[in-house]
Amino acid sequence: MRRRRSALDYHLLVLVTLGLVAFGLVMVYSASSARAALAADDPAYYLKRQALYALAGIAALVLFSRTDYRRLRLAILPLLLASFTLLVAVLVAGTPVNGARRWLALGPFTLQPSELAKLALALWIAALLARRPAPQSLGELLRPIGVVVGTAFALVLVEPDLGTAIAIAIMVAAVLAVAGTRLSTLAGGAAIGFLLVAAAIWLEPYRRDRLLAFLDPWQDPEGTGFQSVQAMLALGSGGFFGTGLGESVQKVYYLPEASTDMIFAIVGEELGLVGAFAVIAAFVVFGYAGFNVALGCREPFGKLLAAGLTALVCGQAAVNVSAVMGLAPLTGIPLPFVSYGGSSLIVGLASVGILLNIAVSDATGARAELPRRRRRDGRSRPAGARGRRVAGTSRRAGHARRSA
Secondary structure (H helix, E strand, O other), rough: HHHHHHHHHHHHHHHHHHHHHHHHHHHHHHHHHHHHHHHOOOOOOHHHHHHHHHHHHHHHHHHOOOOOOOHHHHHHHHHHHHHHHHHHHHHHHHHEEOOOOEEEEEEOOEHHHHHHHHHHHHHHHHHHHHOOOOOOOOHHHHHHHHHHHHHHHHHHHHHOHHHHHHHHHHHHHHHHHHHHHOOOHHHHHHHHHHHHHHHHHHHHHHHHHHHHHHHHHOOOOOOOHHHHHHHHHHHHHHHHOOOOOOOOOOOOOOOOOOOOOOOOHHHHHHHHHHHHHHHHHHHHHHHHHHHHHHOOOOHHHHHHHHHHHHHHHHHHHHHHHOOOOOOOOOOOOOOOOOOOOHHHHHHHHHHHHHHHHHHHHHHHOOOOOOOOOOOOOEEEEEOHHHHHHHHHHHHHHHHHHHOO
16 A cells, blocks of 8 residues: 555656646746747747756756665765855855846856755755754754754845745745644744844845835836736736737736746736646645655655655745735745746756655665664664664573573
């Protein structure tokens, strides 16, 4: 039964992920062809680049799906240090785009360090909580999780990239909840995080303007509320079945970032309520399969890592869709697997590859690697079945000696 359940989750993750990637290629071409034809004399310019990113991401998915996820423990510290170094480097030598420094230029391509940092943090916090008890107070939560995650949070906010910071917070909360952290501790941590985000919004003029525009975008429809208003117009004009694939009007220099952050609005305009609902349903199915993998995994590191990676994908999708629909302030975060962008797509597909390996390992009956327990005399002994076998052997030998 366990194998059949794991196999079902495995196939659901593969089908939904590849389906979203293929759908994303179609929508990236639809949303960017007019601009690409005017800017680069090639309507398929962005489609070609996204296809290259997709191929690289699928290669990463296959590689990580065939690599035992436990081996990733060896790469956690180097990956975490590299991601923090890149987060600092992007503030110094990053390429400015629309007033933000989020990308490092690497020849014809760009790297977004915050995407790498999300994966590194998911690996680190899962490994940490797999070998020690979950924090049960704010003091325990602060050291070291609060320090490490807070540092990454601050570096990402300075770029500025509020959307990625929120995605990191969602991931950390999910891992802590699965690890067994008290609800009161989680609530206290969430309250502190909320206060920090509120301060970051209020102290940065453009974020404050976005918040006020979210509350009433029609107050300044040609200024701070322009993007929200255009997104609403796109979604509203799509109706039930949409205007037709490729027939969007808003994508032609009306809706900013039509192929990246706001691509869900183009989906709603061209494919209507049916298309928008299908995209949301796909992420719901992804979340169902991903959290099933986490709940079914018997190895602590795999369980926590699967929960964190699933929360990263689904949390980012929820933030993006909510912002486009006007249910949350705009944060500038892409829609996973669908929006144009190399770093997000490659890291996202690599994360799915790790999820698939966890599902396969669980299906083959991988044994749990529990933390080593402490004796009363301070010495350690192995936990689990191996520890019981050793203890049983010792008892039998002692009984034999007494009988003799």
